[in-house]
Amino acid sequence: MSSNNPQQSIHDSTAPSTDTRDSRIGEGPDDRFNSKLREAFGSTPFILTKFDKFMNWVRGNSMFMLQFGIACCSIEMMHTYAIKHDLDRFGAGVPRASPRQADVMIVPGTIVSKFGPRMKRVYDQMPEPKFVVGMGSCTISGGPFQEGYNVVKGAEEIIPIDIHVPGCPPRPEALVYGVAKLQERIRNGESSAVVVKPYELEQFGDLERDELVQKLADDIDEEDLVMRYNWADSP
Amino acid sequence: MSTGLERERPPVEVTEADLEAVIGDRALSRDDHLNAPGFVIRPDDVQDVLSDLKERAGFDHLSCLTAQQYEDRYESIYHMKKYADPTQEVSIVVPTPTDEPVSESAEPVFRTADWHEREAFDLVGIDYEGHPDPRRILLPETWQGHPLSHDYDQEKPQLVTLTEHANPVQPDHHEAESDTMFLNVGPHHPATHGVLHIKAVLDGESVVDVDPDIGYLHRCEEQMCQQGTYRHQIMPYPDRWDYVSAGLLNEWAYARAAEDLADIEVPEYAQIIRTMGAEFCRIASHMLALATFALDVYGDFTAIFQYGMRDREVVQDILEDLTGQRLMFNYFRLGGVAWDLPEPREEFFAKCRNFLDELPAKVDEYHDLLTGNEIFQVRTIDTGILEPDVAKDYGCTGPVARGSGIDYDLRRDDPYGYYPELDWNVVTMDGCDNYARVLTRMQEVEESAKIIEQCLDLLEDWPEDERDIQSNVPRTLKPDADSEIYRAVEGAKGELGIYIRSDGTDKPARFKIRSPCFHNLSALGEMVEDEYIPDLIASLGSLDIVLGEVDR
Structure with missing residues (x-):
């Protein structure tokens, strides 16, 4: 069909053409594509929902991560992005180098005094709404370095954190689970309100x-x- | 290219009598360490003695500078070695009084003393007279007190600023036609491999001046190790210095120093397991270096990065089977390793051999994708030149030194573990550029595979009743008071050294880490002067630094 000649009416059947798909799947019990929802849609692709709900759903399924490596956990974070674990499968694995293009910041490592203000600045540069996943024990409490003279005792001293993933470092599977949990919360509109931050x-x-x-x-x-x-x- | 396990020309031995002759009556007394003869000298003789040792006795490698505070004095120890033979060592001990800790700077003799003395000032509080740039290095400029000195109060509040950085060369590059521009790279930047901050000054598109600003990941590793007991509490920390899967190599550095300090034997079987595990770590580490270098040069998460990660996953799986963790292994124990190979052993061997069988094809693939690529060659050949004598001056070691043609590998030159019994080569390249450093790493992966293969053969045939994984080690280790040792191993990035001073308790009185990345990074300025800004990024990538180890 050429787009130069707009079609005024539909002549043939309005049922979606499924020939190719059917022949690929073959005969059998697979009715993934014939869900109740699809039946309900019929030929009219409209759905009635609240705009907020729709936005939350979209947000949860398309998250841009900040490409942000601090310490040991960033190695496991790279493995989470890369093949085998492939965070992108869950709609949350596009690392962006600039904070202005990112929605989610994974804080992968120990925060020390010199880096604290810089991380705050990076966080402030991200556009709203923004979410933070704290990866590893260091972002919870300072982890194994808690007694250090220079170590901030948890990233939550500086920025609010939505999901904590414990471990030293957490396995990629654990980080995937943490991100999936964050997505679930965003979809349900439960992302955290801004908490009181002692260090400003x-x-x-x-x-x-x-x-x-x-x-x-x-x-x-x-x-x-x-x-x-x-x-x-x-x- | 490779030199075999024997050096071509054995270097000249320097006896203690020779040393005494060189230092002469500038030596106030002797303070021998377990690894080397030590000479105590006056604080204003530092340059004299060091340059005499360099010129007349051939000690061209200032391996480390340890600063520490005693009850009655401060002390700086210059650990010197030879690139030609690192088993020849000498320690120069410079005591300074507590009320006025001023010592002469060694910077005019060894450029690497620059950063070392800044660190000693920052953490311990010794002033170095004549130092060209006496700033703090790891802690923020506004920090109050010196945290590793005795009177430091950790509870006191501190202030850290977030200021605009000024152009440091503006005044002397201010001409009508050319104008310089100041550019911050990092600390949050995808090409700095962590949280490095480079203050670069550009003239047009070429780099005039770079000042690496480190300390954004200074996690007080030395303090943590000084608070832990020798037997078990220190071993988890080495994994976190060089965290790019090089954990076992780092654990070996601590194990070697502590075992020599407390005189602990390691069973042969455990040495073979150590050697094998360490080489797996080296492969994983070099794979990541390659992957992220491709990321730096090509600029996106493209095929080579993903391939590198894919191959690392296999290595990490094997290491997980062996040690129980993917990244932070904590597998070595003083006197051996934590446990034997996983059962069923045949399955583990088969898994390792599968990996080794597939490796050559994968390496070919990397060569096709990366080193054979014209664009890659244009970006890397003849950029980031590091001349051998400059590299030595900055104390560079590891693949960075070997890429500059310096034939220096502690596995062969200062043998430990099971390396002397195995058949492998030290890779050196004469290119001195980014390309040579990348190629060195790729060939080292193949050499590591050779080592692993021989270890697997040995382990497979090892008699079942002789599988000793640990020797008898006292539950509480208390090395003799006032014994001091400095020992280094060949980590993934180069010479990783540990200095330990024991005071007779079960915790070290001073624990100092000599990090290879710290030295390699300090040479960045020499490599990128008058290069283009993309070459700065490529040079940084080819140094393969890990900020956890730079900042410690």
Whole structure:
């Protein structure tokens, strides 16, 4: 059919042509394509739903991941994207290098003080709605490095996390399960509200004038963004 | 290309008498370590003594610099070796008083001392006089205190800034016609293999200056190891230094140092299992290096990346059968390994042999896809040149050094494990460029396969009643007080060394990690000067750094 001559009416049967498919599947009990839903549709491809619900469904099935490697877990994350485990099968495996194109950030590794503000910045650059999967024990509590002088005791100190996948590192199957759970929550419209974040980027000039701030006053510009780590108070 | 297991020219032995003659009366006293004779010198003699050792005694490899604090003094230890024969070692010990820890910088003699002394200042707090760039290296610039010194309070709050970075060469490159541009690469960037931050200055499209900014993954590994007991609590951490499946190689570094420190024997059977497991790790690690290098050069998750991952999966399956974990094996024990090969043994052997049988075809496939590709060759040949003497100056080791024609492999030159009994070659290339480094890794994969094959033969025929996997090791290990040792093994990226000082308790008093990636990365500036910015990315990829090991 040429698109230059628009067809005004349908002459033949309105049933979808299934010849090729039928011959490929062959005779048998396979009625995957003849579901009740399809029967209900008939020849009119319309469905009535709430727009929000539809958006959630779409969102959950098309998630762009941030290509974001931090530490050991990123090796297993790469294996999750690559063949054999292939996260893309579940509609959630397109790694994007830019945070502006991503919906989901998998945090794969230990967050240390120097990296904390950078991760916050990357998270802030992602467009709404955004979701975070914390991968590995380090993003839960600091993991094996919890007692380190430089280690942030869990990524949730800095950004809100929707799904925690425990393990050191979690197997790819575990990460696939975590992402599938996140998709389920998004589809059901249950993604988390923003939680209180103790560590925020602040302007240096806004900080309370304590001993530490006084000492650094010569080195740091008033306008500079800073993050303050209070190791004694963190869990 | 390959040199066989014997070096062509055995290097000249330097006896202790020769050393004493070279150092002369600058040696205040002796402080011998288990691995090497040690000489104590004054803080203002550092450059003199080091350059004499380099010029007159041939110690051209500053392997490591350990800084530590005692009750009454600070101490910097320069561990020196020879590229020609790493079993010849000497330690130069430089004590400095607690109230004024100032020592002369060794940077004019060895470029690699630059980063080492910055790290020593950052973590321990020793000042190096005459250092060209005395900044912090691992911790943020605004950090208060030196965490590995005795009076550090870990509970105190810290501030970290998120500032714009300024162009460091703006003033001296400010001409009417050419204008420089400052470019941040990282710390979140797909081509930095983790969280490296490169401050690059460009003139047009070529690189004028690069300053790798590390420390975004400084996980206090040395502190963690100093808090653990020798017997079991330290072994899990090495897996997490070089986390690209090179776990067993790293565990061997700790095992070797601690076994030599506490005088523990390892049964021969366990040595063969160790050798085999370590070479599997090397293959997995080099596969990832290749896959991500293709990712860097071609720029997307294309076929070669996926092929590399596919082959790694097979190796990881085998390692999982052997050790019980996919990535963080924790399989070595002091005095052996955790358990014997998995039952049924025939199945395990068959699985390994299947992998080895398929490997040549896969390597051919990589050559077809990657190294035979014209675009790839244009991108890599004659880019990122690292001359051998520059590589030595920066302490480069591993495939990076061997790609520059330096015939240096600790498996052969400082033998350990079962390597001396096996038949394999050290791969060296004379290209000095990105292409040579990639080819070196690919050929090392084949050499590793050769080693594994011989280990499998040995293991298959090993008599059933002689399968000792561990020797008797005391439940609580307490090496003699004040014994110090520095031992290195050939990790996936190069010479991975461990310095341990024991104070008579069951925990090390000082645990220092000499990471090969740290040195290899420090040479990046030399490799990319006046190259194009895409070659910067390719050079970085060909160094195959792992940030967990750079930052520790």
